[in-house]
Amino acid sequence: EAAVTQSPRNKVTVTGGNVTLSCRQTNSHNYMYWYRQDTGHGLRLIHYSYGAGNLQIGDVPDGYKATRTTQEDFFLLLELASPSQTSLYFCASSEVNNQAPLFGEGTRLSVL
Amino acid sequence: QQQVRQSSQSLTVWEGETAILNCSYENSAFDYFPWYQQFPGEGPALLIAIRSVSDKKEDGRFTIFFNKREKNLSLHIKDSQPGDSATYFCAASAGGNYKPTFGKGTSLVVHP
Numbered sequence: 001e002a003a004v005t006q007s008p009r010n011k012v013t014v015t016g017g018n019v020t021l022s023c024r025q026t027n028s029h030n031y032m033y034w035y036r037q038d039t040g041h042g043l044r045l046i047h048y049s050y051g052a053g054n055l056q057i058g059d060v061p062d063g064y065k066a067t068r069t070t071q072e073d074f075f076l077l078l079e080l081a082s083p084s085q086t087s088l089y090f091c092a093s094s095e096v097n098n099q100a101p102l103f104g105e106g107t108r109l110s111v112l
Numbered sequence: 113q114q115q116v117r118q119s120s121q122s123l124t125v126w127e128g129e130t131a132i133l134n135c136s137y138e139n140s141a142f143d144y145f146p147w148y149q150q151f152p153g154e155g156p157a158l159l160i161a162i163r164s165v166s167d168k169k170e171d172g173r174f175t176i177f178f179n180k181r182e183k184n185l186s187l188h189i190k191d192s193q194p195g196d197s198a199t200y201f202c203a204a205s206a207g208g209n210y211k212p213t214f215g216k217g218t219s220l221v222v223h224p
Binding site: 004035041042043044045048056058059090094096098099101103104105106 | 158205211212217
């Protein structure tokens with residue numbers, strides 16, 4: 001069964017802290033995405049990738065880095081977390097970029 | 113500039129009515145339009161999708177009506193049930209370098 005698994009599911013950190021959100025997909029999909037979801041803003045694309053070692057800039061990339069280490073694994077890095085990055089983060093994957101992404105369950109991040 | 117716009121932030125209907133959720137887009141290159149359903153605490157899940165070569169897509173109680181000339185589409189939920197209460201996202205994508213772009217979502221409440 002197609003799956004996108006995110007970890008951790010919840011994370012609390014302090015301003016200036018270092019956070020890594022992990023995502024693994026077992027669908028053999030080429031594309032992987034990181035979105036953040038905020039009330040009033042919907043889903044906004046942070047970074048995405050179309051294969052191991054590839055990284056593309058999304059619409060709200062400031063303050064975020066990402067790395068795609070393998071076909072399956074995509075990480076989102078917040079090196080100096082700020083309260084404005086408190087949000088619900090979703091990872092998603094798709095075979096091609098013109099196909100509906102399959103979403104994970106989300107990671108709720110709080111930056112105090 | 114918001115490329116995908118959902119006209120209502122919220123919508124309330126009674127059980128048994130048809131809920132109509134509207135969406136419009138700006139980029140004429142978009143050719144694939146998925147709708148997602150999201151329940152609290154879960155990731156968005158693909159509900160139904162349409163490609164721009166079609167003007168209608170039906171799946172059970174859910175129907176997408178698509179107007180390419182006007183660059184808008186709508187999701188009709190026939191015989192709405194309280195279990196349909198959720199947030200619905202319209203999205204758009206295209207081949208090439210186009211990233212999947214989401215609207216801000218419409219929160220649907222179906223009263224029994």
